Amino acid sequence: MSERLPVKKTYKLYIGGTFPRSESGRTYEAEGQNVARASRKDVRDAVRAARGAQPGWAAATAYNRGQVLYRLAEMVEARVAEFAELCSGRDEVERSIDRIVWYAGWADKLPQVLGGSNPVAGPYFNFTVPEPTGVVAVLAPSEPALLGLVTRVLPPLVGGNAVVAVASEARPLAAIELAEGLATSDVPGGVVNLLTGQHAELAPVLASHMDVNAIDIGGANGDAPELERLAADNVKRVVRGRADVQSPWEVASFLELKTVWHPMGQ
Amino acid sequence: MAELDRTRTEVDVPGDWTYASAPESRDIVRIADSYGYYVGGEWLEPAETYETIAPRDEEPLAAIGQATAEDVGRAVVAAREAFADGWSALPGSERAKYLFRIARILQERSREFAVLESLNGGKPIKESRDVDIPLAAAHFFYYAGWADKLEYAFPNRRPRPVGVAGQIIPWNFPLLMLAWKIAPALACGNTVVLKPAETTPLTALLFCDVLRQAELPAGVVNIVTGDGRTGAAIVEHEDIDKIAFTGSTEVGKAIQRHVAGTGKRLTLELGGKAANIVFDDAALDQAVEGIVNGIYFNQGHVCCAGSRLFVQESIYEPLVAKLERRLTTLRVGDPLDKNTDVGAINSAAQLEKIQELVASGVEEGAEIYQPPCVLPEKGYWFVPTVFTNVAQSYRIAQEEIFGPVLSVLTFRTPEEAVEKANNTPYGLSAGVWTEKGSRILWMAQRLRAGVVWANTFNRFDPGSPFGGYKESGFGREGGRHGLEPYLRFDE
Secondary structure: OOOOOOOOEEEEEOOOOOOOOOOOOOOOEEOOOOEEOOHHHHHHHHHHHHHHHHHHHHHHHHHHHHHHHHHHHHHOOOOOHHHHOOOOOOOOHHHHHHHHHHHHHOOOHHHHOOOEEEEEOOOOOEEEEEEEEEEEEEEEOOOOOOHHHHHHHHHHOOOOOOOEEEEOOOOOOOHHHHHHHHOOOOOEOOOEEEEOOOOOHHHHHHHHOOOOOEEOOOOOOOOOHHHHHHHHHHHEEEOOOOOOOHHHHHHHHEEEEEEEEEEEOO | OOOHHHHHHOOOOOOOOOOOOOOOOOOOOOOOOOOOOEEOOOEEEEEEEEEEOOOOEEEEEEEEEEHHHHHHHHHHHHHHHHHHHOOOOOOOOHHHHHHHHHHHHHHHHHHHHHHHHHHHHOHHHHHHHHHHHHHHHHHHHHHHHOOHHHHHOOOOOOOOEEEEEEEOOOOOHHHHHHHHHHHHHHHHHOEEEEEEOOOOHHHHHHHHHHHHHHHOOOOEEEEEOOHEEEEEHHHHHHOOEEEEEEHHHHHHHHHHHOOOOOEEEEEEEOOOEEEEEEEEOOOOOHHHHHHHHHHHHHHOOOOOOOEEEEEEHHHHHHHHHHHHHHHHHOOEEOOOOOOOEOOOOOOHHHHHHHHHHHHHHHHOOOEEEEEOOOOOOOOOOOOOOEEEEEOOOOHHHHOOOOEEEEEEEOOHHHHHHHHHOOOOOOEEEEEEEEOOOOHHHHHHHHHHHHHEEEEEOOOOOOOOEEEOOOOEEEEEOOHHHHHHHHEEOOO
16 A cells, blocks of 8 residues: 555657657557557658757767767667566667667768769779768668667767657657656757658658658568559658678668769869 | 950951861771670660661761660670679789770770761861860770779779679760769679660660770670660669769659669669859959850750859859850851861751750840850751840749850849859759859859869769769769779778
8 A cells, every 4th residue: 555656658650859649639559558659640750850950960970870889879878778668678678789889889980981082084083982861761670679679779860860750659669768768868859750650651751751761671561562662652762671781781771872083283 | 464465366256157167087996887786795686777867967877776675684684694704703804904005005096986976966077076085085084093992992892793784875975974974884793784865875885896896805895785775774774783874854753763672783874964153353254154164065965064153243144245246256067077166956846856955045034145156057056155244033044054155143242142153953063253262162162063164164083973963863983082982891
């Protein structure tokens, strides 16, 4: 009787650095909780927030982006116990943290590994640099709930893109916990937006959205060919991301290559 | 110095200068009456044919096969067999030597290819001789050297060939686009089925003779000809592992939809509406040459053509005056004449498209300038055109014209130039003209385009990656980055 009644959390979306409910007022039950069921309108709001935040994130120094992502790892580390409850356990959380740290270290090395200078016949200094593609949609894999999301969100993020991710439909709570980590790290609002809800409803909206530059359909539930077809409307880059992989080439999938011919002369 | 400027002699506009014609001889190249498909190292007879012509006078040149899905199927079988029977397992150093041979033979026979390219495509011999063919040979030479060094290009990734590549190329740079497609594919150990454009198949068919001379194993390169139906058969073929397409954004999107869900690899090099941006400190005469090269090179049949000229307002009048004057000195005419600057429009259909868009520009309220120009009676021609007083919303400022038509717009600040330049669904290329190095890099960083030329335009090099942002496509051709579309990795 004397035991204290805990304050329970309301599970909401994460858009533009804030935690709104779905504008549709809908929720669905997952992992024993009522979770926001995002609508098309929420998707569009998230894309708008991402587009607004992306230039600033891309313009931050690479050193700064690396530190911000390292800070995200610190925030997750501080909540290991909470995260462990929401995924397969402590091991998954630790691997997720280590993956964030690994990618944080890539922020200021990508152009050196992925770009280069090119010898050309003529008086030009010709060089190729990777740049973010812009706004990236991610359909997170259904499992592992936390590591899968981290694996798919970090590569576009470290490359300077803004992300709109749809969490695992059946296991969304780890994503919301991560949103809270993002909100307390220094990742600017709008750079990562997390939606919960039904993939079948949200994925086609993202795939056909004309202001999304790339889509990672690794977590799509069987409707991948249709999503790929929709993606052609604005020649989206389509990535079929794996749930557990770690490589700079994962980042490269969300980057454009720009080649500049700079004149040389006296 | 100011004194010198003022006393500079003004030369009259040489509008009536006449040049003695200097035609390049056609004798060097022999064109057969008809061509089949080059499949498995042999020529297959086509069941159905169409005529390919010379756009300069509509002269019929040869009967060309219209390949069916069955013909494409035979080519894919040949490519698959060649892939499995040794090409993919051949040491890179041996593949390299075949490619070096091809490069050398192209150099040896360059005049032949240049004449044929200009005859069949309509581009000035000056360009095919000095740009297209040398670059095609250089491309093979460049990728030849990569064939046995792939592990160094992609450390820790164990690069392996993808398999059979289906490649569809456009009519604006027929042999050069063939080289862009075939050289990296072969260097990486793939075999290919390539379709040249419907209107310009002849240099690709002559290239088969280069392959014979190079003793390339049968089936490594297969050439099928035809229109969009043949292209569709390649895109839809189940045993092709990778599609590479260069062409319009509209067709590119259709291909992306077709390939959806098949797991086929895809690269697209699509349309453009490039901004060519001139700041008030630019060397104006040099910039005018660059503007002309940017839009009238190859009759403007260039996906990366600088079709939107943005001029800083303070130099708008003098720049446009210089530009219009320069236009009066452009020689439009016979592609095989060595004096010709602007050749024939590639086809009747393309001419119609250009005419339609130019009419829309006039109708929407832009001011048109065309230099006095006598065009040949036969063939397809369009006078180099400049539109001023163009609003960003006009079709001529938004749509790819793919012809010798320039739209001039203005800006005041660098920020405004960036905003206007990026205001397009395309993102293939851009140009910046200024004497200030820091501004070049500032602009280059902000322009959303795959290639940025500073104080130059329409320059290409085998070592320089080329390809688009946004709806101009994805994937790169040229350079180390151009290898990646033709490799898979065991990581």
